[in-house]
Amino acid sequence: MPQQFPALIIVIPLLAALLTAPLGALSRRLCYPWLVLIMGLTLCLALAIIGQVINSGPISYHMGGWEPPWGIEYKIDQLNALMMVLITGAGFLGALYSGPSFEQELPGRQTLATTLYFLMITGLLGIVITGDLFNVFVFLEIASLSGYGLIACGSADAPLATFRYIIMGTIGASCYLLGVGYLYISTGSLNLADLHNLLPQLYHSRVVLTAGALMLVGISLKMALFPLHAWLPEAYYEAPSAISGVVAPLYTKVGGYLMLRIIYNLFEPRFFIEIFPITTILSWAAVCALLIGSIYAIAQKDLKKMLCYSVIAQVGYIVLGIALANRAGFTSAILTIVNEVCTKSCIFLATGAIIYRLGNSRIDNLQHLYRRMPLTMLAFTVGVFSMVGIPPTCGFFSKLYLLFGCVAAGQWSFIVALLLSTILNVIYFFRVIKAACFEDPQPDYSRTEDYPQVEVEEVPAAMLIPILIAASAIVITGLGSHWIIINIINPMIPVGF
Amino acid sequence: MLEFIISKYNFWFYVVLMMIGLFAMLAKRNLVKKLIGMNIFQTAIILFYVSIGVKKGSVHVPIIIGGHGHGVQLIHAADYLNPLPHVLMLTAIVVSIATTGVALAVMILIYNRYQTLNEDEIIHIRQARQEAGV
Numbered sequence: 112m113p114q115q116f117p118a119l120i121i122v123i124p125l126l127a128a129l130l131t132a133p134l135g136a137l138s139r140r141l142c143y144p145w146l147v148l149i150m151g152l153t154l155c156l157a158l159a160i161i162g163q164v165i166n167s168g169p170i171s172y173h174m175g176g177w178e179p180p181w182g183i184e185y186k187i188d189q190l191n192a193l194m195m196v197l198i199t200g201a202g203f204l205g206a207l208y209s210g211p212s213f214e215q216e217l218p219g220r221q222t223l224a225t226t227l228y229f230l231m232i233t234g235l236l237g238i239v240i241t242g243d244l245f246n247v248f249v250f251l252e253i254a255s256l257s258g259y260g261l262i263a264c265g266s267a268d269a270p271l272a273t274f275r276y277i278i279m280g281t282i283g284a285s286c287y288l289l290g291v292g293y294l295y296i297s298t299g300s301l302n303l304a305d306l307h308n309l310l311p312q313l314y315h316s317r318v319v320l321t322a323g324a325l326m327l328v329g330i331s332l333k334m335a336l337f338p339l340h341a342w343l344p345e346a347y348y349e350a351p352s353a354i355s356g357v358v359a360p361l362y363t364k365v366g367g368y369l370m371l372r373i374i375y376n377l378f379e380p381r382f383f384i385e386i387f388p389i390t391t392i393l394s395w396a397a398v399c400a401l402l403i404g405s406i407y408a409i410a411q412k413d414l415k416k417m418l419c420y421s422v423i424a425q426v427g428y429i430v431l432g433i434a435l436a437n438r439a440g441f442t443s444a445i446l447t448i449v450n451e452v453c454t455k456s457c458i459f460l461a462t463g464a465i466i467y468r469l470g471n472s473r474i475d476n477l478q479h480l481y482r483r484m485p486l487t488m489l490a491f492t493v494g495v496f497s498m499v500g501i502p503p504t505c506g507f508f509s510k511l512y513l514l515f516g517c518v519a520a521g522q523w524s525f526i527v528a529l530l531l532s533t534i535l536n537v538i539y540f541f542r543v544i545k546a547a548c549f550e551d552p553q554p555d556y557s558r559t560e561d562y563p564q565v566e567v568e569e570v571p572a573a574m575l576i577p578i579l580i581a582a583s584a585i586v587i588t589g590l591g592s593h594w595i596i597i598n599i600i601n602p603m604i605p606v607g608f
Numbered sequence: 609m610l611e612f613i614i615s616k617y618n619f620w621f622y623v624v625l626m627m628i629g630l631f632a633m634l635a636k637r638n639l640v641k642k643l644i645g646m647n648i649f650q651t652a653i654i655l656f657y658v659s660i661g662v663k664k665g666s667v668h669v670p671i672i673i674g675g676h677g678h679g680v681q682l683i684h685a686a687d688y689l690n691p692l693p694h695v696l697m698l699t700a701i702v703v704s705i706a707t708t709g710v711a712l713a714v715m716i717l718i719y720n721r722y723q724t725l726n727e728d729e730i731i732h733i734r735q736a737r738q739e740a741g742v
Contacts, residue, residue, distance in 0.1 A: 245696050252703045256710055263714050270717035271730060274642075277711050278633055281646050285653050288700065292657055295693070 113163065117172040117185045120156045120195065121237055124149060128229035135222025142225040143210040150206040153232065154199040161192035165598050171242075179242070180302035186242030189599040190445065194239040194368050197452040198361055200584070202232045204577035205357035208460055211571045212353035215467060217264055224264065224351075230257035231357070238365050242303045244291045244377075247369065248284060251333065254365070255280045258358055262350040269349035276346040279339070283332030290325030293318050303377055310378060314386050323387060326373055334366025336393075336426055337400030344407075344419035352463025355415070359422055360455035364448045367429040371444060375605055380436045394434035398528045400427030405535035414472040414543060415462050418455075421498065421539070424532060425451050431525065432513055438604060440516030443509050445600050449588050450497060450505035457581035458494040461487050464570040464578060480547035484569050488547060490582035495540040497585045500533060505589040618659035625652035639718065639725045643711050650704040657697045661690040 127149040134141050164170060164187055172185040187195075206228070213221045234254025238247055259280070263273040295301060297318045298309045313319045328339075335343040343363075347355050374383055374390075383390045404424030411417040425447070432444030464487045465480065466472050481488045497506035510533065517525040569575055588595065613620060625648060632645025668688045715725065722730045 245699075249699055249703065252707070256703075256706055259710050259714070263710075263717065267721060268734070270714045270721065271734075273714050274639060274711065274718060277707065277714065278642060278646060281650065281707055282630075282633070284703075285649055289653050289656070292653070292660065292693075296660055 113159065114170075114172070116156050116160050116163070117170060117187055117240060118174065120153055120160065120199075121233060121240065123156070124153055124229045124233045124236070128226050128233065131222060131226040131229060135225065139219075139221050142221045143213075146206045146209060146225050146228060147203075149229065150199065150203040150232070153236070154196075154203045157192070157195040157199040160187060161189075161196050164189055164192040180300050180305035183246050184242040184302060184304070185240050186304060187240060188603065190368070190371070190603050191239050193445070193449070193595075193599050194365070195236055197449065198232065198235045198239065198365070201357055201360050201452050201456045201581075202228075202235075204456055204460065204581055205353055208356060208463070208574050208577040209353040210573045212351070212463060212467065212574060216351045216353070220264060224261065224354075227257045227260045228354075228357075230254075231261065235361055235365055239368055244294065244301045244303060244306070246301075248288050248291060251287070251369075252284055254362070255284065255333075258362060261354045262346050262358065265350040265354070268345075272342075272345035272349045276342045279332055279342040283329045283339075285329070286325045286332065287329030290322045290327075290329060293322035293325065297322070303372070306377055307379075310382075314378075314382050320387050323373070323378060323382070324389065326377075327370065327389060327393070330366055330370050330373065331396075331430075334363045334370065334426055334430075335423055336430055337396055337403055337423065340400065340404075340423045340426070343423060344416060347419045347422065348413075348416050352460075352466055356456060356460040356463050359418070359459045360452045363422060363426050364429070364451055367426065367433070367444065367448055370430065371433050371441075374433060374436070375441070380605060384436055390434040390436050394431055394522070394525065397427040397429075397431035397434060398525055400424060401431065401532040402427075402528055402535070405532045405539065409535060409539045409542075411539075412474055414465070414474055414477070415459075417474075417539060417543075418458055418462060421536075422455065424536075425455070427532075428509070428513060431529075432509075432516060435513075435516040435520050435522070435525075437516055437519045439512050439519055441604055442596060442600050443512035443516055445603070446505065446509035446512055446592060446595070449595065450509045450585070453581055453584040453588055454494050454497045454504075454506060457490055457578060457585060458498070460574070460578045460581060461491040461494065464574050467570050467574065468568060474543055474546050477543065477547040486569055486575060487578055490578045492544065493582040493585055495544065497589070498540060499536050503589045504585050505592055506585075508589060508592040618656070622652045622656040622659070625649075625655065637727045639715055639727060642727075643708065643715070646711070647704065647708060650700070650707075654697050654700055654704070657693040657700070661693040663688075663690060666690075 127145070131142060131145065134145055160170070169186065169188040171179070172187070173179065174183040174185060177183070209228070213224055217224050231254055234250045234257060237250030238254060241247055241250060259273050259277050262276065263270050291301065294306060297313055297316055298306055300306050300309060310319060332339045347359050350358060374380060401424045404420050404427060408417045408420035408424065411420060428447045429444050429451070432440045432447055462472055464484065465477070468484065469476055493504065497504035500506045500510040510529070513529060514526060517529065629645045629647070629649030629652060632648065633642050636642055636645060663686065666687055666689050718730070719725055722733050724730060
């Protein structure tokens, strides 16, 4: 049974998606427990798989018994296993949260939203688990299509934002597909490990160069790397709260994972440094992303919109780590992915809770929030600390390793950009904390009877618990970052680094 | 030069088609035209994949007589077309249709809200509504 886990983790959410429709027809209230149950099950499976991988090394699962490189191989090493835990973890928190949130934002449409939710998780898990490039494309599109559907059922302006996302997402996926086609012409293989062995003889072939460029551009579009980010803020802003709490932490990071795989496991890093110096372009794009994302974030008057721009800035951190192409940079890229999933999950879910209570998330409206929703705001603050990089949160360690990476690469301008963006982070997040903590409509504190009486009105426990779990995950991954580096990142570092 | 173009004509076709699609997606203001551009873009890639299944001197389609366990026969692989890209494209066609379906559904929602599918007009309406505070 345990050797079938890699297949089950894909099959279970996929079948659950199909079974949701009859279940929802029976009674709409069954959808929520069903979603939580299945997401809990996949989380357990992911934990079992990561345990297996850490104890006894990478797993290779041959789908349908066909041997690679002809058949589809599910290749699970430490990095995939970690990504699967992150996806199912964030998916589980989102599922817990979705009950009251769907009820308020998508009344009567829970069955359909639950179905799409399962498909989204299937797609994301598929992208990270498979070792076959074409299979990645298929799962990428499963995840994207269900993402489009979920985002479109948000606010009244959501469909237009979704349409733009569809156009950009499709161009990205098509570029990726074309790149895979070019690799297939020149090698006749689609298996990642097989291609890794076949490609070095062809590194000077122009077809392979084009393939690498097309795949990276496609993935950059999907992960909203500057300057291909224009679709993201609106799409994530208009999405329903429970959905943006899952989409925002996961989609761009899975894109980051794919970029990491392409640069380190499909090609060798030396290909992108010596023969085809795309890492230089990527690192400058990343630096622009983290500065411009932060500057745009400062300009926003709405909390959720601000967070969407901070997603773009964070994509910059991940790509910078990847593009530095040294040991510390590689470590920081993976740590940033871990940190981002926890932090964005916490912050977006907390913002969703604020919207649940206040109806919107304009920063001017946040007064007294620390007294109205103390626990939510506590979790939010932990998230902010991690975004800024205050120990012992995971954000501190990821930024520390990124700094080490910049120093090792001798890129002093990147260090300046990194510190500048941290300062910008402080500015835009502390503006929120200031609004929620210190500002008052009548700033006359001299007479206590003027002091407005505010009642505590936290969101329902089903929404509060995931927020608190995500907040504690930020601290736990921070304290456990050494364990993550030893057990998960170090075995992944390519030979000769 | 002419020989270079003619010998790789399948690539030229797909590149031209793809650029037509890209142009429609970027330059057209009507959302339906953008969607059609997206379809052309995807179709160009599908045609590219289909064309790479051809091998020089291969005349047979891969229906192998004596396959499926009816006795073993020697097969000369060079005589057959490569079926794999075609099979991959079956999946890509499904993906493309699904994307079109989702995009059309989204477009209905857009039309219901703005009563138009012209992007300029939609932006105009949105600005007017924002100023009115709706």
